Amino acid sequence: MRYWSLQPEETEEAHVRIVTGSDPTSDDPVSQDVVAALRDAGDHPLMDSFPQGAIFAFDRDLRYLSAGGHGLEDVGLSRSMLEGRTISEVFPAETVGLIEPLYRAALDGTSTTWDVPFEGRTYTQRLAPVTDAAGAVVAGLGFTQDVTEARAAEQALRESALQNRLTFEHAPIGKAIVELDGTWRQVNAALCELTGYTEQQLLGMTFQDITHPDDLDLDLDHLGRLVEGEIRSYQIEKRYVTASHQVVWVLLSVALVRSEEGAPLYFISQIVDITETKRQYQALQDLTAMVAHDLRTPAAVVRGFAELLEGRAAADPQKVRDYAARIAASAEAMMVLTDNALTATAISDGHVAVRPAAVTLRGAVDAAVRAADLGATSVDTEALDDLAAWVDPVHLGQVLTNLLTNAAKYGDGRIVVSSTSAEGRVRISVTDDGRGVEPDFVPYLFERYSRSAAARAGRQRGSGLGLHIVSDLVTANDGHVTYARSALGGADFVVELPAAPHGPLTDR
Incomplete structure (x- = not known):
C-alpha cells in the first residue's frame, strides 16, 4: 500500500490548539444527525465523481466517515480502505505525526491548506470544520486535488518574471517601460547612469522632459504612427539632455504593447549610448576631409614644381635647387601624414x-x-x-x-x-x-x-x-x-x- 508523505506548506493560523478528551456533542441528536449524514455521503454521486481529487469526512475520533473521488485511486487508496477507519489505522506513524495536528485543528474550528508532494505529483489538501445548526464543530471535511500542472505553471511564471526582471534591471543598455503620455513607468540602472537622474527622479518625469528640443517632434511623430498602427516599431537616433546638462546621443528603439483587444497599453524602449560613436564618426569625417586636403596640397606643390623643372627653369641651377627643396618639403609633409596614419593603424591592431x-x-x-x-x-x-x-x-x-x-x-x-x-x-x-x-x-x-x-x-x-x-x-x-x-x-x-x-x- 502507498501512503501520503505530507509536508504542510502554510496554515491560516500560526498556532493550532490540539483537542483531546471526550466529544462534548456526542449525545446531541442534531450533531448525531450531521455525523450520520456525513457517513452516508460516500454514496452521493458528487463524492464518487469528484474529478482529479478526493473528498473525505472524519469524526472527532479521527475516523473517516466517508470518502470519494477519482483522486483516491491515484494515491493507492479507496473508499473501503478509508471509511470506518482512523488515520492511525490507514497511515504509518510517520504520516500520522504530520497530519494529526492538522486534522485536530479542523475539529478545533481552524481551516488549513497545504501542498503535498507524492510520487512526482503535487496535491493540494484542504481541511475545514463541519458544524451543526448550533455552530458546534461535529466533524472535519477535507478534499485533495492534483495541482501538479498548475503549480508547474505558477513556478514557470515566477521564474519567467524573475528572469525578465533581472534582465531588465541588469541590462548593459538603457531599458524602460513608458506610459502612453510619456511618463516613465519603469527604468533600469543603465538608463539612470546614462541620463544622470536617479530612478525616483525619472519616474516623476516624462521622456519629453529630457529629450533635446530639436529631436522631440521626430520622436513624437513616430510614437503617433506607432499608436495608430501604421508601424509596429521604430528606431531613431536622438539626443537626451542629462541631469548635468550634457548632451548625449542615443539609439532609441521603441515598440508598443497592446491589449488582447488591440488597445494601446504602454511602450517598451531600449536606449543605447552612441555618443562616442557619433563623435568618432564625426572625427573620421574630419580626418577624411583633412587627408584629402593635406595630401592634395603638397601633391599639387610637387606637381607644379616638377612641371617648372621640365621647362626653362631647368637651365637655372639655383631655381633647380630651390624647386627641389620645395618638392622635398612637400614630400616630407606627405610622409609625416602617412606615417601617422600607419602608426595609428598599427597601434589599433x-x-x-x-x-x-x-x-x-x-x-x-x-x-x-x-x-x-x-x-x-x-x-x-x-x-x-x-x-x-x-x-x-x-x-x-x-x-x-x-x-x-x-x-x-x-x-x-x-x-x-x-x-x-x-x-x-x-x-x-x-x-x-x-x-x-x-x-x-x-x-x-x-x-x-x-x-x-x-x-x-x-x-x-x-x-x-x-x-x-x-x-x-x-x-x-x-x-x-x-x-x-x-x-x-x-x-x-x-x-x-x-x-x-x-x-x-x-x-x-
Whole structure:
C-alpha cells in the first residue's frame, strides 16, 4: 500500500490548539444527525465523481466517515480502505505525526491548506470544520486535488518574471517601460547612469522632459504612427539632455504593447549610448576631409614644381635647387601624414613592437627639430640636460616630431624644450607660447581623431592622430604623457620615460 508523505506548506493560523478528551456533542441528536449524514455521503454521486481529487469526512475520533473521488485511486487508496477507519489505522506513524495536528485543528474550528508532494505529483489538501445548526464543530471535511500542472505553471511564471526582471534591471543598455503620455513607468540602472537622474527622479518625469528640443517632434511623430498602427516599431537616433546638462546621443528603439483587444497599453524602449560613436564618426569625417586636403596640397606643390623643372627653369641651377627643396618639403609633409596614419593603424591592431635602447635626449630632440616642418618657429633647448632614456629610438623620434609640429602649429613662434630626471625616470617638456587647450577639451586630448572645436574652426588643419600616437607610443615604452598650461601661456606636454642604464648611447 502507498501512503501520503505530507509536508504542510502554510496554515491560516500560526498556532493550532490540539483537542483531546471526550466529544462534548456526542449525545446531541442534531450533531448525531450531521455525523450520520456525513457517513452516508460516500454514496452521493458528487463524492464518487469528484474529478482529479478526493473528498473525505472524519469524526472527532479521527475516523473517516466517508470518502470519494477519482483522486483516491491515484494515491493507492479507496473508499473501503478509508471509511470506518482512523488515520492511525490507514497511515504509518510517520504520516500520522504530520497530519494529526492538522486534522485536530479542523475539529478545533481552524481551516488549513497545504501542498503535498507524492510520487512526482503535487496535491493540494484542504481541511475545514463541519458544524451543526448550533455552530458546534461535529466533524472535519477535507478534499485533495492534483495541482501538479498548475503549480508547474505558477513556478514557470515566477521564474519567467524573475528572469525578465533581472534582465531588465541588469541590462548593459538603457531599458524602460513608458506610459502612453510619456511618463516613465519603469527604468533600469543603465538608463539612470546614462541620463544622470536617479530612478525616483525619472519616474516623476516624462521622456519629453529630457529629450533635446530639436529631436522631440521626430520622436513624437513616430510614437503617433506607432499608436495608430501604421508601424509596429521604430528606431531613431536622438539626443537626451542629462541631469548635468550634457548632451548625449542615443539609439532609441521603441515598440508598443497592446491589449488582447488591440488597445494601446504602454511602450517598451531600449536606449543605447552612441555618443562616442557619433563623435568618432564625426572625427573620421574630419580626418577624411583633412587627408584629402593635406595630401592634395603638397601633391599639387610637387606637381607644379616638377612641371617648372621640365621647362626653362631647368637651365637655372639655383631655381633647380630651390624647386627641389620645395618638392622635398612637400614630400616630407606627405610622409609625416602617412606615417601617422600607419602608426595609428598599427597601434589599433596591437602590432607595435618596442625595441628599447639608451637614447640621448639632446640627440633625439635635435634630430626631431631637423625632421619636423617648424617654419619660422624657434626652438630653445638650453634647458635640455645631458640625459638618456631607455626607449625605442624610432618611437621617441615620432613622439618628439609630433609634439614639436603640434607646438609650431598652435604656438606663436617660440618652443622651449627642457628635461629633468628623478628616481630612475627622465622627463622631457615641450612648451609653446600659444593659447593652450580649451579646458573642456582636455579630457579628450589624447583620444583618436579628437580635435577641439577651436582647432576645427581655425585655419590649421590636423588629423586628430598626433597626440593619440604620442600617448600610445609613450605608454608602450613604459612611460606616460601629461598636459598642463605652460608658463608661456600655451601648452606644456611632459613625456616621462625610464632612464637609460649605463652603457652605449644613441641619438636616434
